[in-house]
Amino acid sequence: MAEAATKNTWLVLHRWFGIITALFLFIAALTGSILTARSTLDRWANGDLFTYDGSAADRLPPIEAVALYEAANPGIQVTGFPLSADETENILITVAPKPGEAALDYDEVFLNPATGEAAGMRSTDPGLNNRQLIPLILELHYNLLAGDTGRIFMGFVALGWLISSGVGLYLTFPRKGPFFKNWWPSWVYSPKRSFARQMLDIHRASALWLFPFLFILAFTSVTLNFFDEFWDPFATTVAPLEKSLFHLDAPYPDGTTPAMSYADALALSQAQAAAEGIAWKPATMLYYQNWNLYGTTFSDTGDLNYKYLGPIYYYFDAATGDWIHEVNPYTDSAGLVMIRAVYPLHSGEIGGGLAVFFVFILGLATAEQCFTGIWVWLKKRGPRIAAKRKAHAAATSA
Secondary structure, three states, X not given: OHHHHHHHHHHHHHHHHHHXXXXXXXXXXXXHHHHOXXXXXXXXXXXXXXXXXXXXXXXXXXXXXXXXXXXXXXXXXXXXXXXXXXXXXXXXXXXXXXXXXXXXXXXXXXXXXXXXXXXXEEXXXXXXXXXXXXXXXXXXXXXXXXXXXXXXXXXXXXXXXXXXHXXXXXXXXXXXXXXXXXXHHHHOOOOOOOHHHHHHHHHHHHHHHOHHHHHHHHHHHXXXXXXXXXXHHHHHHHOOOOOOOOOOOOOOOOOOOOOOOHHHHHHHHHHHHHHOOOOOEEEEEEEEOXXXXXXXXXXXXXXXXXXXXXXXXXXXXXXXXXXXXXXXXXXXXXXXXXXXXXXXXXXXHHHOHXXXXXXXXXXXXXXXXXXXXXXXXXXXXXXXXXXXXXXXXXXXXX
């Protein structure tokens, strides 16, 4: 009896966690599935920005095209760009106004790779037009378009999901042995059962078969939403970083301008990588205005990706060319591994294309569990209320 009462208590907890979080988790799950294909969708929706119609033979190396753009636009600072690009695409760069210059109504520019001229530009603020649709979906997924308040709220939704997942697993355990023989029916779906039973079976069996992966997805959701408040300080307390920089305050909060060129910074980064025996290729260039640092990312393919623990970063002082900092999760402490593993695990990018597709499936499965969970609750709610009324009436008349 005590075990049955305990299970009923956990059932109530599971039910109400599910009811409270279902709608918001459903939105996060569907948008998360969509975001696994965000690059493809963005190119489909904005082909006029991405597509380069010129000859491949006329293309300049991205670093040269960026130098031409910077020379023609002295009031604009290029803050990031890839070092390789598809031969049929323009070069996507990120930009910001230099200190003291007028604000821009865009932060991305698509460069013609043959001339370094702007072929188009857009803002990455959320919007309902095709230019800003992917940022809209991303913000909806992360914070319901409600800024920091929404982020924290979705963090608690993720925490509820995490707890509810563990409770749901416990509720499937049989009340008497033999354990595995009596547990197996919870893993099975049969189309021969009633529709109501099929809905319960789908809800329960999909959660059991996918439990380890859904648990990881829920856990990384919590850590991403509470990254600054919880995960980063926790990871660096458990295992302090061997090389730390960005935990300090930026020395130029109003921004500054570099004295060196991107080409100079790339040469320094390549020399540093060679000296350290890094065989990976440079993938992207970055400039941090509030730190006056150039950064270069290195990856296994030469394209920015988050396989394994993501890229290696080298940073150089943009005024003196001095080596400043390295972010390398493959040689630093376990704390940096804990920090850098979160996004690749959550997005699936840690394992490449197949893992990303699996995260797409997990998003659909999570949406399904929200739907079937609410359906089962509504289906059983009427009989539960009727039983309580009957019991209350019997107690009153006694």
